Amino acid sequence: RKGISQEEINEILKKIGIEYDAWPITRIIIENDLKMKKLFLKLK
Template sequence: MTLVPHKVRRNGKEYYELIEEKRVNGKVVQKYIGYLGKDPKAKNELKASDILPYVERLLKHGISQEEIDEILKKIGIEYDAWPITKIIIENDLKLDKIYLKLK
């Protein structure tokens, strides 16, 4: 079983989705796992222990871009979105992983 990001074109736009590939009866079978968005690097996998100390600060109204940048550097996340308008913490129960998505 292998998880692979896959590029899809719809209506002239590119999107990424996560596909699980495995062999069944000697043939490769693909199964759709989830949507990754327009940029596969926008979603960062992390451990709950890495983000928990910072969740309250990240969700605070009025947090500055500099504070967000400082927190993400402490966690070890590099990003190119500026200014950040959305911070999404996603717990994927199917994959048993936690993602931080920035927009």
């Protein structure tokens, strides 16, 4: 199977407590900023 559906993305983000109104989500980027000691989640 190739890719993931928008519905699956929506369910995953809801499970981790993220609600959004952008559609469609084409990328999920997770960045770890070692200087700030924070993890960032970007939705594109």
